[in-house]
Amino acid sequence: MILVLGGSGLLGSAIVKHLQHQRYPARVLTRGMGDWRSSNIPSLKQLGFEVMVGDMTDSDVLAKAISGCTGVIHAGGSLLQSDPKEMKAVHLDVVSELARLSELAGVQRFLHVSCLGASERSASTMMQYKWEAEEIIKAAPFYWTVIRPSYFFGDSFPFLKVLMPVLKLQPFIPIPGAGMSEVEPVSVDDVANVIVQSLYNRGAVSKVYEVGGPVTYTMVELIELIKHYMKIRTPLMNVPSDSAGKSAKVFSKLLKNVHTDLIGLMTADSACSGDEQELPVALSERTLEDALPKIIQKL
Numbered sequence: 001m002i003l004v005l006g007g008s009g010l011l012g013s014a015i016v017k018h019l020q021h022q023r024y025p026a027r028v029l030t031r032g033m034g035d036w037r038s039s040n041i042p043s044l045k046q047l048g049f050e051v052m053v054g055d056m057t058d059s060d061v062l063a064k065a066i067s068g069c070t071g072v073i074h075a076g077g078s079l080l081q082s083d084p085k086e087m088k089a090v091h092l093d094v095v096s097e098l099a100r101l102s103e104l105a106g107v108q109r110f111l112h113v114s115c116l117g118a119s120e121r122s123a124s125t126m127m128q129y130k131w132e133a134e135e136i137i138k139a140a141p142f143y144w145t146v147i148r149p150s151y152f153f154g155d156s157f158p159f160l161k162v163l164m165p166v167l168k169l170q171p172f173i174p175i176p177g178a179g180m181s182e183v184e185p186v187s188v189d190d191v192a193n194v195i196v197q198s199l200y201n202r203g204a205v206s207k208v209y210e211v212g213g214p215v216t217y218t219m220v221e222l223i224e225l226i227k228h229y230m231k232i233r234t235p236l237m238n239v240p241s242d243s244a245g246k247s248a249k250v251f252s253k254l255l256k257n258v259h260t261d262l263i264g265l266m267t268a269d270s271a272c273s274g275d276e277q278e279l280p281v282a283l284s285e286r287t288l289e290d291a292l293p294k295i296i297q298k299l
């Protein structure tokens with residue numbers, strides 16, 4: 001039995017489809033948000049999965065969810081998590097508890113979803129937590145694989161939701177720093193395919209897979225692309241960031257209720273290193289630009 005965390009999320013939903021295709025038995029842990037009509041529980045059950053309702057930040061819930069599982073796919077947590085305490089709880093504390101409990105339960109295989117750009121020196125707090133979490137997983141005794149996707153897109157593009165408050169600003173859209181950080185938006189289905197094809201693949205053990213899309217955009221190029229499809233004509237303006245503090249001050253004056261890690265995410269690279277690597281499955285050539293018109297229509 002494989003425990004899937006985050007199986008109701010954008011990436012998790014794609015993972016469970018691939019698991020179902022391979023007929024791998026799995027248990028999905030979900031808080032089961034929403035009323036009975038929008039709940040993801042019936043659809044997960046219809047796909048043939050065991051569903052357990054609970055919050056992954058609760059250690060007792062995690063222990064029960066892991067019991068009887070030999071493998072874990074951790075795709076829980078959200079890019080949209082903005083509250084600093086919750087961000088740490090979801091991206092770091094859960095992982096350390098999950099690693100401890102997995103070891104106790106005798107889990108053998110562990111697939112961990114991190115993020116391209118995860119680094120202890122990243123400008124983004126979330127990327128720093130992702131790096132720390134990777135270190136915990138790599139030190140654990142089970143057979144691990146770390147998957148590092150760049151920002152992914154499917155029916156939606158969560159990174160666009162993070163950027164949205166900035167795109168709505170007038171008379172200019174502020175870009176912290178030079179706007180030259182690089183991102184490689186990738187199809188969520190490609191990321192899910194890499195994960196599920198890694199599961200029973202000996203060659204994937206102790207590997208860190210970088211999963212980026214076919215086009216590399218600088219932050220300025222990405223925002224110009226989104227502006228084009230959203231028909232936004234507001235000009236961009238670089239906000240000097242010789243010190244992160246200056247950008248933060250400008251942003252906090254202009255914006256309220258934005259993602260607390262906004263500047264970090266806009267200035268952190270999330271692109272492949274260019275090091276040789278062979279993924280367990282070839283990636284498609286799906287580009288964000290092809291998907292963007294539909295994503296924007298649904299906003």
Ligand SMILES: NC(=O)c1ccc[n+]([C@@H]2O[C@H](COP(=O)([O-])OP(=O)(O)OC[C@H]3O[C@@H](n4cnc5c(N)ncnc54)[C@H](OP(=O)(O)O)[C@@H]3O)[C@@H](O)[C@H]2O)c1
Binds near residue numbers: 150
């Ligand atoms: N989105 C991106 O572009 C991107 C890029 C790189 C890496 N990642 C990483 O990929 C993973 C999945 O991202 P996603 O975009 O698919 O996420 P998502 O659509 O926002 O879904 C979040 C998932 O995490 C679960 N979750 C459980 N407890 C949670 C909690 N306390 N707070 C928030 N979520 C909780 C949710 O389950 P329930 O609501 O059913 O409980 C849901 O299944 C995350 O680790 C994320 O950091 C995302």
